Each structure stands twice: as C-alpha cells, then as structure tokens.
Amino acid sequence: MGLRLGLRIALLGRGAWGETLAALWSGQGHSIRSWSRRDGPLPPDLLAEAELVVAAVSMAGIEPIGLQLAGHWPDAIPLLSCSKGIDLDRLATPTQLWRRHLPPQVPLLVLSGPNLATELRRGLPAASVLSSDRADLAADLQLRLSGPSLRLYTNDDPVGTEVAGALKNVMAVAAGISDGLSLGANARASLLCRGLAEIGVVLEGLGGRCSTLYGLAGLGDLLATATSELSRNYRFGLFLAEGLEPAEAERRIGATVEGPRTARAAVGLAQRHGWSLPICAQVVRVLQGSALPREAVQALMERDLRSERQP
Numbered sequence: 440m441g442l443r444l445g446l447r448i449a450l451l452g453r454g455a456w457g458e459t460l461a462a463l464w465s466g467q468g469h470s471i472r473s474w475s476r477r478d479g480p481l482p483p484d485l486l487a488e489a490e491l492v493v494a495a496v497s498m499a500g501i502e503p504i505g506l507q508l509a510g511h512w513p514d515a516i517p518l519l520s521c522s523k524g525i526d527l528d529r530l531a532t533p534t535q536l537w538r539r540h541l542p543p544q545v546p547l548l549v550l551s552g553p554n555l556a557t558e559l560r561r562g563l564p565a566a567s568v569l570s571s572d573r574a575d576l577a578a579d580l581q582l583r584l585s586g587p588s589l590r591l592y593t594n595d596d597p598v599g600t601e602v603a604g605a606l607k608n609v610m611a612v613a614a615g616i617s618d619g620l621s622l623g624a625n626a627r628a629s630l631l632c633r634g635l636a637e638i639g640v641v642l643e644g645l646g647g648r649c650s651t652l653y654g655l656a657g658l659g660d661l662l663a664t665a666t667s668e669l670s671r672n673y674r675f676g677l678f679l680a681e682g683l684e685p686a687e688a689e690r691r692i693g694a695t696v697e698g699p700r701t702a703r704a705a706v707g708l709a710q711r712h713g714w715s716l717p718i719c720a721q722v723v724r725v726l727q728g729s730a731l732p733r734e735a736v737q738a739l740m741e742r743d744l745r746s747e748r749q750p
C-alpha cells in the first residue's frame with residue numbers, strides 16, 4: 440500500500456452494510472469499485488487495481504464468492520471482512536471461511552462493532568473495531584478509514600472480534616423475544632448479562648480474549664443490537680414472540696438475519712466442545728418449533744441454580 444490517502448477499494452456486496460460503507464468511504468475520498476450478486480457474475484478484473492478488498496456480504500455469500508475468487512487473488516492484497524455470523528456447515532467464522540480459499544499470504548482483517556447501518560446512513564456517529572494479527576496494517580487502515588461518523592479502534596484479536604459480532608445476533612433474537620413477551624427491563628438486563636457470559640464461553644473457547652468481550656465488538660454491539668428495533672435480529676425475535684413461524688418472520692424482515700443460523704452453529708460448537716450455552720439452546724428450540732417462546736423463557740428460569748461464574 441502506498442502513501443496516498445485515497446485507497447482503491449474493491450467492495451463485495453451492496454446490501455445495507457455494503458452500501459453504507461461505500462457511501463462513508465467514498466465520501467472520505469476513497470475510490471470504490473463494487474460488485475453485488477444482482478450485477479451478475481463477478482467481473483474477472485474486479486480486484487485487479489484494488490489496494491483493499493472489503494467483503495460485506497451475508498455469511499451465505501462467502502463460500503460461493505471465495506470459490507470464484509480462489510486463484511484470482513492479486514498477491515497479498517488484504518481482505519477486510521465485515522460479515523457477522525458463524526457458518527452452520529463448517530462451524531467457522533467469516534475469516535476462517537475466507538482463509539480456506541485465499542493464499543496464505545493474504546492479510547485478513549475484521550470490522551465489527553455497534554454499527555446499525557440505518558443510523559450510519561443518517562450521518563449519526565458510531566465507533567467500531569478493526570481487528571487483525573497484522574498490527575501495522577490495522578493501524579494504517581485505522582488512519583485511512585476512520586472518518587467523521589465512524590471512529591475506528593484497533594485490536595489484535597480477530598477470532599474474539601468475530602465471535603462477539605456473531606453471537607450478539609443470537610442474544611438480540613432472545614432480547615426481541617423477551618421484549619415481545621413484555622417481560623420487562625429486569626428480564627432483558629438479566630438475559631443480556633447472562634448472554635454476555637455465554638458469548639464469553641465461545642469467544643474464549645475458540646481462543647479469543649476476554650477484553651474483546653467487553654469492547655465495541657462485544658458489549659458494545661450487544662447493547663446496540665439487542666435494544667434497537669433497527670436491528671433485524673431483534674425484530675425477528677419480536678415476531679417470534681408474536682407467534683410467527685421463523686420463515687414468515689424472515690420473510691417480513693426481507694433482509695439478512697444472521698442470528699438463527701448462528702444460534703444453530705453455536706449449539707453445534709457447544710456439542711463439539713462440551714460447552715453449556717443455555718440461551719443459544721433455547722433460541723434453537725424456538726426456531727425448531729420444539730418450544731414456544733414462553734416455554735423457552737420458563738426453561739431458562741428453571742435451570743439448576745449455579746454460581747454467576749458458570750454459564
């Protein structure tokens with residue numbers, strides 16, 4: 440990467456998040472060449488001039504795009520992954536999925552934090568984390584991509600950052616259920632606090648650091664997503680509490696809702712590693728139709744009593 444301030448960015452995905460990032464960064468003088476599924480096949484030269492590739496597709500898009508780009512990646516051009524979820528088939532984070540297809544020398548970075556696209560599109564301020572094992576690169580991109588409405592911090596815990604950003608969507612679904620059932624402020628706070636502990640089990644279990652849990656990608660995004668009707672995952676939970684089937688709830692939202700598949704992936708990871716993830720497990724029971732939302736809440740309240748340190 441040269442010393443120019445304006446970067447040549449290739450953007451994969453022009454959904455709500457991709458459009459928002461494109462608007463922010465083009466407004467800061469970066470040049471954006473973007474591709475979205477609706478444009479048709481990936482142009483073979485999309486990455487040719489790029490200094491940075493930004494991936495803002497939903498989890499479902501990573502594998503097909505990774506397959507198409509494998510073998511065509513310009514040497515060592517970094518990828519900034521902005522997706523939030525755990526892949527259900529491979530129980531993998533977004534960068535773990537990308538890594539399967541990209542040359543080992545391609546540096547990977549993660550962007551995650553309390554970043555409801557609708558608010559950023561309105562010009563409202565927010566902060567986020569740029570995470571990478573490559574501290575030099577993260578610091579360089581922090582400087583170039585931070586702007587008047589999106590302030591970037593760095594950390595060197597990409598796995599923890601991704602797990603936090605993925606699992607908060609499950610907790611947002613659970614909070615939507617709780618609020619949809621009118622269980623009150625105490626219930627929501629209790630749920631989110633225990634939800635944070637549960638995110639910590641997965642985060643530390645996969646090698647992330649506890650400090651990330653309490654940072655922007657963890658507690659920060661949990662607070663934003665699990666308390667705002669701008670969040671699709673939270674709205675999805677509200678619809679479940681109303682008695683809608685999951686498929687109908689997704690249809691009404693009409694955009695990506697990563698929480699449901701991530702909940703099932705988290706339960707898959709829990710089975711593999713022997714972890715206890717009670718909130719994720721109850722969200723999955725509701726999704727599978729094996730419990731009504733009220734029964735899931737009751738099951739959480741009736742668990743054996745334990746120390747706060749245990750999940």
Ligand SMILES: NC(=O)C1=CN([C@@H]2O[C@H](COP(=O)(O)OP(=O)(O)OC[C@H]3O[C@@H](n4cnc5c(N)ncnc54)[C@H](O)[C@@H]3O)[C@@H](O)[C@H]2O)C=CC1
Binds near residue numbers: 498693
């Ligand atoms: N909307 C938001 O506020 C934020 C979203 N995110 C994350 O960014 C990711 C994208 O979210 P949104 O843009 O909001 O969703 P969206 O539903 O508005 O757009 C999804 C994008 O992914 C692409 N896509 C989906 N399946 C694909 C496939 N099989 N092949 C190729 N492309 C495919 C779509 O064409 C579209 O560009 C999600 O993982 C989400 O959790 C992260 C931060 C904020």
Ligand SMILES: O=C(CO)COP(=O)(O)O
Binds near residue numbers: 695
């Ligand atoms: O990740 C987000 C905000 O940080 C977006 O949340 P939703 O996908 O629930 O809308």
